Amino acid sequence: MPDIFALQIQGTVLTPSSGEEYKKALRRYSDLAILKASYIVLPSAFSDIPTVLSFATSQTPPIEIAVKGGGNHCSPWASSEGGLIIDLTRLNYVVVSDDKRSVRVQGGALWGDVYEECQKFEVDVVGCPFWFIGVGGYILGGGYGRFGGDHGLGLDNVLAATVILADGRIVRTSPTEESDLFWAIRGGGNQFGIVVEFVLKAFPAAQTVTLGSLTYPETDIGNVLSVVQEWKKVHTTKERVVLAFGNAARAAKVLHPFRDTLKPIVDRSVSVPNMLAASHVADGNFETTPSRMLLQGVIVSDIWTDMVLEVWDRWCEFTQKDDCKQTLVTWEIGRPEKIAEVGRADTAFYARDPHCVVVVHGGNRLPASDESTRAFGSSITDYMRKYNIQKTGKDIGVLLNYARGDEAPEDVFGTNLPRLRKLKAKYDPKGVWSKGFVIEPDFG
């Protein structure tokens, strides 16, 4: 066994013989994403990462490398069976600039770390509604959040980044520095290097965030959809169903038809002062999340009532099974103009047609139900994709952050794939980044 302990690095190296600490470091949001690595390295300084890369790539055969940010992707992209995990957990500093227009965030930070610092300076950034999601995975694959209506995707709000390339070089990238790389990391996922620092655009903080959930009896599905369809005609860029409803004064008005016409049986909507608090609001729900969670997403051009009702029927039938009762389907409806404003070829993120994101959160506890949960998620997402094509004549793509991993690369990257393949050959010719949604290099 090669001696990783001989490396002079700041940080911790864990192996299966490290006991509880090793087991803890293997944990992921979903048990389905856990694989037993031979080594887990937790660097305390990013300058040590090239040494670790060189160790892994110089072995015969080279050791597989996986990079872990927040550990939330439900595919085992941040894990490795028998390989080496570079776990970015300790690289989590966050610094708000003096002029409060940008925030420097290390690649292993969670959104909670970011909000903690942002609220002190009364600024916001486009980030995930949940504190435990990693900044790295979220941004590199897209990034839908509460401020998307006004500011677009997380990746549209990156001003610059520092990346460690497969050959160990540490490069800064921005619209004017190594601009090909800057283009590729915004939508190309983990395929071009380890981002050890992002510089994110900041803006003055919203004074209040109102969010939460209202629960209706199942007999109200038709009425709920009618209200949603009416709300869609008038909603502003600051509102998203189900989670984000803008400022408190407007929120009361927005929530009125949902509360007073429909009469929810549970009303858990609240107004909180900042994104840090907002990112903790759903904590109670996550405590009971099934351990073998599988998220599969699809994007659709609209929320057509008959499509929703078909999914509803299938969901009702599927969740009859005891171990699958906690399976959810969420529909995120926000104003899509800002995302669609950016050209398809301006970043590697392809899905620029106006869309809503639908996510099947397949939830079971027993391994015996894995297959049926996966099949349910796939059947729903396939159905909606086909429905969208029928209705609009367009296939608007697949999102990397909710991908299953078996999709065609053309579906995820669309017309950006040829350029991504060329850049893969330039930045990772030996395929060091072999985990995740792998892009084949084009050496032509």
Ligand SMILES: Cc1cc2nc3c(=O)[nH]c(=O)nc-3n(C[C@H](O)[C@H](O)[C@H](O)COP(=O)(O)OP(=O)(O)OC[C@H]3O[C@@H](n4cnc5c(N)ncnc54)[C@H](O)[C@@H]3O)c2cc1C
């Ligand atoms: C409960 C839940 C809620 C979610 N809600 C949202 C949401 O509201 N909006 C949204 O857009 N997405 C959402 N997601 C999807 C989420 O953005 C993706 O799963 C994302 O990939 C998670 O990133 P991570 O760093 O936490 O995960 P990881 O599993 O650690 O990483 C995911 C991928 O990114 C790579 N990666 C991570 N950090 C880096 C880095 N610094 N440099 C290079 N590669 C890196 C990893 O190698 C891996 O391939 C949600 C997911 C879950 C589980």
